Amino acid sequence: MEKQSRLLCSELCVQRRLYEVTLNCAILAWKDIQIAKKHTGRAIYGAVKAGSSCVPVCEIIAVQEKDDDTPCKNTGKWQKVPQSPADPCQHAFTVFYVERTRQHCWWCSNVTFHCSDHSLCLLWVQTIREQLALLNSERRVNYYHTFANRPKSLLVYINPYGGKQRGKQIYDHKVAPIFSRASISTDVIVTERANHARDHLKTEADLKKYDGVVCVGGDGMFSEIMHGLVSRTQQEAGVDENSMEETLMPCGLRIGIIPAGSTDCICYATVGSNDPVTSALHIIVGDSQAMDICSVHNEDRFLRYSVSLLGYGFYGDVLTDSERKRWMGPARYDISGVKTFLSHRYYEGTVSFLPAEGNLGSPRDKMQCRTGCSVCRQSSSDKLVSKNEDSVSDAECQDTWTVIRGKFLAINAASMSCACPRSPKGLSPSAHLADGTTDLILVRKCSRLDFLRHLLRHTNKDDQFDHSFVEVYRVKQFRFSPRYQECDSEVDLRESGVTGKRFLSQICREHRACGCMPSQSNWNCDGEILPHTAIQVRVHCQLIKLFARGIEEQQVFEDPYAHCAI
Ligand SMILES: Nc1ncnc2c1ncn2[C@@H]1O[C@H](COP(=O)(O)OP(=O)(O)OP(=O)(O)O)[C@@H](O)[C@H]1O
Numbered sequence: 001m002e003k004q005s006r007l008l009c010s011e012l013c014v015q016r017r018l019y020e021v022t023l024n025c026a027i028l029a030w031k032d033i034q035i036a037k038k039h040t041g042r043a044i045y046g047a048v049k050a051g052s053s054c055v056p057v058c059e060i061i062a063v064q065e066k067d068d069d070t071p072c073k074n075t076g077k078w079q080k081v082p083q084s085p086a087d088p089c090q091h092a093f094t095v096f097y098v099e100r101t102r103q104h105c106w107w108c109s110n111v112t113f114h115c116s117d118h119s120l121c122l123l124w125v126q127t128i129r130e131q132l133a134l135l136n137s138e139r140r141v142n143y144y145h146t147f148a149n150r151p152k153s154l155l156v157y158i159n160p161y162g163g164k165q166r167g168k169q170i171y172d173h174k175v176a177p178i179f180s181r182a183s184i185s186t187d188v189i190v191t192e193r194a195n196h197a198r199d200h201l202k203t204e205a206d207l208k209k210y211d212g213v214v215c216v217g218g219d220g221m222f223s224e225i226m227h228g229l230v231s232r233t234q235q236e237a238g239v240d241e242n243s244m245e246e247t248l249m250p251c252g253l254r255i256g257i258i259p260a261g262s263t264d265c266i267c268y269a270t271v272g273s274n275d276p277v278t279s280a281l282h283i284i285v286g287d288s289q290a291m292d293i294c295s296v297h298n299e300d301r302f303l304r305y306s307v308s309l310l311g312y313g314f315y316g317d318v319l320t321d322s323e324r325k326r327w328m329g330p331a332r333y334d335i336s337g338v339k340t341f342l343s344h345r346y347y348e349g350t351v352s353f354l355p356a357e358g359n360l361g362s363p364r365d366k367m368q369c370r371t372g373c374s375v376c377r378q379s380s381s382d383k384l385v386s387k388n389e390d391s392v393s394d395a396e397c398q399d400t401w402t403v404i405r406g407k408f409l410a411i412n413a414a415s416m417s418c419a420c421p422r423s424p425k426g427l428s429p430s431a432h433l434a435d436g437t438t439d440l441i442l443v444r445k446c447s448r449l450d451f452l453r454h455l456l457r458h459t460n461k462d463d464q465f466d467h468s469f470v471e472v473y474r475v476k477q478f479r480f481s482p483r484y485q486e487c488d489s490e491v492d493l494r495e496s497g498v499t500g501k502r503f504l505s506q507i508c509r510e511h512r513a514c515g516c517m518p519s520q521s522n523w524n525c526d527g528e529i530l531p532h533t534a535i536q537v538r539v540h541c542q543l544i545k546l547f548a549r550g551i552e553e554q555q556v557f558e559d560p561y562a563h564c565a566i
Contacts (some may be wrong), residue, residue, distance in 0.1 A: 001143050008127055013089055019051075023124075028095065028464040029054035030111070031420075035052040036532040038393030058135055059098040061108055061182050061284055063128040065121065066092035089114040091121040095128065097180060102410040104272030104552060108178055128423065135286065150286035151211035151254070151547070152181070157197040157225060159260070167216045167260035175216070175258055175370045182284040186214075201228025202235070212254040212547060218261010219308070223442070223526050225255055226270060226544060228294065230305055231236075241295070241302040248295065248540045255395065256283040256547035261328045263527075265308055265420045270433065272551035283547040290434040292415055292544035293557060294526060298532035304525050307544075309418050309427060310537060311524040312480065313347050314410035314443070341452070344409070347521050348483035349533075351411060352403045353475040356437040361430065363439040363472040364465055369417065369432040370548045372553055376434040379541055390459065404474070407445040411480060413438045413537060423458045433550060436541030437474045444469040481534045484519040501543045 004024035011033065014023045019030040032051025092114040099109035115121050136149045158167045168190060179186055180418040187210075191197050201213065205228075215225040229251050234241050237249040257279055259267040264274040270289055271279055294306040309315065317340045318333065325332035361367050361375050369376065412427055419426030428439035443454060446469040456465035463470045523530040 004231075007131070008124060010115065010120060010124070012124075012385060014111060015112075015181040016089065021124075023127060023131070025057065025134070025442070027054050027056055028060065028097075028128070030113070049107050054097070055099075056436075057095040057128075057131050059285055060128065061096040061098065061131060061178065061281070063093060063095050063125050063132070065125050066112060074435050090116050091118045092354075093121055093125045100287065104114050105275045106278040108181070108277065108281060117230050117260075149211065149406045150182075151184060151283065153185045153210050154187075154214050154256070154283070155205060155207075155210045155213040156216065157200075158190045159189065159197075159215075159221040159222070162192055162217035162221055162516070163264075170260045170276050171216045174276045176286065178277070178280050178489045184284065184533055191221075197222060198228040198231075200226040201225065201314075202232050205232075205255060207232070210253060212256055212283070214256040214258060214547075216258040216260050216302075218259070219222075220529055221261065221264050222255070222257050223305075223528070226293070226307065227305055229253060229255065230543065239434050242297070242300055244295070244297050244536055244538060248293075249545055250542065254288060254545045254547050263420055265418060266416075268414045268420050269308070269418065270546050270548040270550060271424070279547075282549065286514065287547050287549040289546045289548040289550050290376065291542040291544050292436055292438070293435055293540050294413065294415055294438055294537050295540060296523075296530065297536045297538075298359065298534060299536075303530055303532060303535065304528065306413075306525045306537075308414070308416050308526050309524065310413040310438075310526075311410055311442070312411040312533070313521045315412060316421075316522040316524045317343070317345060321528060323529065341448075342453070344448050344451070345518070345521070346407045346409050347519070348405075348407050349411075349428050350403060350405045350481050350483075351440070351442060351476035352401050352477060352480075353440055353473060354401055356435075356474040356476050359473055360437055361432075363428050363429055363441075363474055364463065365431050367430055369430070369550060371436075371552045373432060373434070373550060375432050375553070377543075379432075379435040404442065404471075406442075408442055409445060409451055410441070410443040412441040412443075413443065413475075413478065415539065425458060425464075427458065434542045437476055438478075438537070438539050440473045440475045440478055441465070442471045442473075444471075464492055475539075477536070477538045479534075479536045504525055 004026045006022055006024050007025040008021075010017055010021055011140045012030075014030065015384050020033050021030045022028070024028060030053055035051030092112050094110050095111045096108055096110045098106050101107055105308050109358065133149075134327070136152075156171070158171050171188070176186070189200065191199070197215070201207075213225055213229060215222050230248070231241065233249050233251045239246050239249055241248075257264075257267045257270070258276050259279060260276065261276040267279060269272050270291070271282060281320065291307060295308060295312065296303045296310065311319075318336045321336035321339055322332040330334065359375070359378055369377065414426070414428035414431045416433050417426035417429050418429050431439045443451070446454075446467075450467065450469060451487060454464060454467055454470060464470070523533065523535060
């Protein structure tokens with residue numbers, strides 16, 4: 001690692017012990033002078049070992065000069081302000097910074113440095129602020145990651161009814177105070193109805209005023225925001241969303257997710273936790289994680305975008321059933337899951353897909369998408385090259401489509417691992433967030449016991465694809481058509497939201513041969529039911545960016561002082 005030249009180095013007090021405090025453009029480090037004399041061992045980042053600690057400048061949230069008459073931050077108690085000019089605690093400044101805790105969670109820690117000289121105190125505050133300001137004017141790389149600009153102004157949408165209906169409380173108590181500490185200005189809109197945020201983003205919002213959009217809610221709320229932003233971007237670029245062939249325009253604004261829903265899968269897959277403070281800190285430090293989006297069409301009609309799961313058969317049926325049990329709360333997913341499993345329905349149809357080529361790995365290569373993922377980085381540079389060279393488009397590769405007909409218990413397309421606390425590995429553990437592909441998983445008709453074995457493997461270490469009745473492909477596009485084509489009356493029923501008994505009885509009337517087994521399932525598109533079963537799906541590489549950095553690997557840090565050129 002390249003050594004950085006020192007900007008400041010002073011002897012300052014922390015809790016009345018003398019520390020050598022050093023700042024360079026990458027790191028702020030402080031070392032207990034007495035302890036350091038005794039120990040020469042290596043220190044672990046973020047932990048106070050052998051009396052030394054450090055924090056990367058890009059993870060400093062703010063620095064504040066401490067008023068003499070405020071309570072001491074470190075003890076929370078009021079302390080007498082020393083009068084003697086020689087008192088080393090007379091002037092102080094506090095640095096707020098990111099500290100990692102358990103399981104990818106972050107929290108806002110702080111340390112207060114004291115000194116006797118006011119001008120020295122001011123110099124430290126000013127120099128740290130200058131370094132933070134530089135983060136906005138240049139892209140910096142820390143140990144693992146390139147940082148984009150920190151946001152200064154955000155548009156925040158809060159769903160007050162998501163999850164346990166605590167969205168507003170979570171934002172007001174946990175997020176707003178740290179945004180304000182980091183001097184981020186916000187315009188907050190508490191939604192009044194479903195699709196309020198989507199419609200506002202699509203038509204009204206003055207997006208030029210903001211550096212990002214924040215969604216406080218669950219996956220459904222995120223989907224609203226993503227649809228609003230993607231559609232607005234296409235409108236402004238004159239791109240027709242109904243045309244499958246059009247290349248969609250990437251969105252300029254990043255999206256932050258403050259988790260306040262029931263499942264918060266997208267947040268979990270992109271940050272590694274569903275903790276609101278962690279997400280707020282990722283927003284403040286200006287993280288940037290690109291993400292693919294699938295467009296879903298029926299013929300020449302755009303239906304929806306998807307970022308996580310498109311599921312037909314099992315997951316479609318679970319969602320359809322659970323929608324009728326909304327009054328049960330989150331328990332409905334378990335009940336509908338068991339019911340759907342016991343009904344053991346299979347569906348006939350044809351799946352065609354365009355396989356991913358090149359260095360995009362395979363769904364079974366056990367390469368997990370993590371911060372700075374090399375597969376996603378490669379896709380990003382491939383995307384740039386193909387844009388510049390106008391290379392072979394997917395449309396010219398028509399002859400490589402693969403066609404599979406059969407009876408399926410489930411057809412799933414996972415554009416990310418879909419890991420969540422219930423299924424820590426997710427539906428496709430090696431799926432990538434931003435490689436321009438989706439993992440198409442076909443579970444063919446099999447016995448109930450075999451299907452149960454497959455489902456259980458989502459929760460243990462065994463390979464869930466290692467069954468004769470499961471196939472998995474990494475694809476760029478796919479199509480599905482059910483064996484029994486849907487008639488207009490079925491689509492009308494779905495679109496008008498009439499589901500349940502009436503819908504099933506309609507199908508059973510039309511396909512008497514199947515007894516009470518419906519001939520078609522529904523597509524579950526990121527938790528929404530699609531009105532059509534015959535769909536065409538195309539993955540758009542890195543169409544949006546989130547204020548996230550993907551899931552960080554277990555950290556092994558080097559000696560912070562190695563970077564300080566001390
Ligand atoms: N003010 C509102 N009133 C009613 N519904 C709303 C409102 N604002 C947003 N919604 C809708 O509520 C739905 C569910 O919200 P959200 O995703 O935040 O929570 P959830 O469903 O509990 O969590 P998850 O999606 O993670 O399971 C979203 O689809 C969104 O469109």
